[in-house]
Amino acid sequence: MQDAVTITVTGAPERPASSASNRLRLIWRNVFPFLVVGGIWEIVAWASVFPHRLFPPLEEVAASFVQLTLSGILLHHTIETVLRLLSGFALAAIFGVSIGVLMGRSRRAEDILLPLVSIFAPIPGLAYAPLFLLWFGLGNVSAVLLVGFVSMFAIIFNSWTGVKAVKEIWVRSAQSMGADDRRLFSHVILPGALPYILTGLRLGLAQAWRILVAVEMLAAVPWGLGWLIFGARKFLNTDVMLAGIVVIAIIGLMLEKLVFQKIENYTVVRWGMITS
């Protein structure tokens, strides 16, 4: 069983890419599928299978991407979106980890909070959106609160599981060596639960990102990538929409590669330490 787990978390198998030709081949292998898909797209666009307005060729998408970038519009939208993502996620992280750790440590808190969390968690986050809009009005407050609220549950569940997964033996041995509650918490429970908490934060951030784009469409915020896409629909600006989707994909990819994978590598290392 153990090897199955390690295989999945480490992802792609190591492929030797030592020499330059190997590296070139690796790049080519990653680029080739995109060339094929791009080529098909171009053929379909130029063959006018769909109206030109709805299915623009890639060079028009690229042109509007460059134009939007140069005029700074795209940057403004992106900054607003990222700020909203970060503030919502910060709320979720603070409350989620606190509630989760509390639930893991105190039986009473667990009994009280678990029913509430289990009721609110399975409802798809976006279903709350109209309610939040009614209560907090259109705009940033609703968007940030909703993103925070929705992404909090994954963090709560994982922190809770993590604290409960700390080995009883470690707690007891620390206690018998005279650790007080504070030291027990900061030296045993927190490090022990950290892999789970980090996984929770990763899931929470991914969820925040998914929900944010939709929230921006519904909450009528003046700037933001979701709004850019949604607004462009009204004017049939398919090229602007596609340019916005490209930026969303890039940010998502960066979150995945720069944030999540770093965290995951770290947790894997921690896992290795724990099992050894």
Place this chain on the structure above:
Amino acid sequence: MTPNGQRTRTLIRGALSLAATAALYEAVARSGFFPAVLLPTIPTVAQTLFAMIADGSMIEHAAFTLYRVLFGFALAVVVGLPLGILMARFQRIENFFLPLISALMPIPSFALVPLFMLWFGIGNLTTILIVLYAATFPMVFNTWSGVRSVNPLWLRAAGAMGADENSLFWKVIIPGASPFIITGMRQAFLRSWIAVVGAEMIAASDWGLGWVIFDAKEFLNADIMLAALIVIGGIGFAFERLVFGSLERATVQRWGMSRVAKG
């Protein structure tokens, strides 16, 4: 404290907590501090829910949503399962699809809703395609990991005992990968359920639970919104616990991985 006494205490505390939350909500709703349309009392919500179930409208909305989500989910399984298996078995196919999937996966399905609305109009097709998009990736990814993580020793043992490709596939690879595949289905359904509500809201059609909520906002019908939220939560919970929970419990128990919760 006996385990039985502990359990009763947990139940009592849970019930007390729910009751206290409900009472607090009721008190705030009745205080008149917020407009009654925005914060309906619990009896009002219950009344609305029963009225909508009684006249069949809520059931019809739920049926439309379920049809879309199950259709999209089934398509995602039909596409994702073979693709995941092929990717794990054939290096060439993996080389071709893996970069594409890694690039498309970080795009939230909601970002595509406006585009799909332009391409496919408003209604069932757009919603089903969004569900398909949302559910395919977890399905492919988990199947792929599952097939790859089948113990090579089993493959070699089966091969040494003279299993041909066909029986190797059906008797070793598929059972070996099934825990991952079931996890993939569970994740895919969760994603579908989220995607269908969002898609129904943005690509407003005439029916569907997501549309009810969004439409009720226009008329400040917070009671209808809360009633629809309850139905959405109930259906999601039922699928999560009853369908996938039992499936996953079976596999987790087969793994022998179930972690006994500490008291």
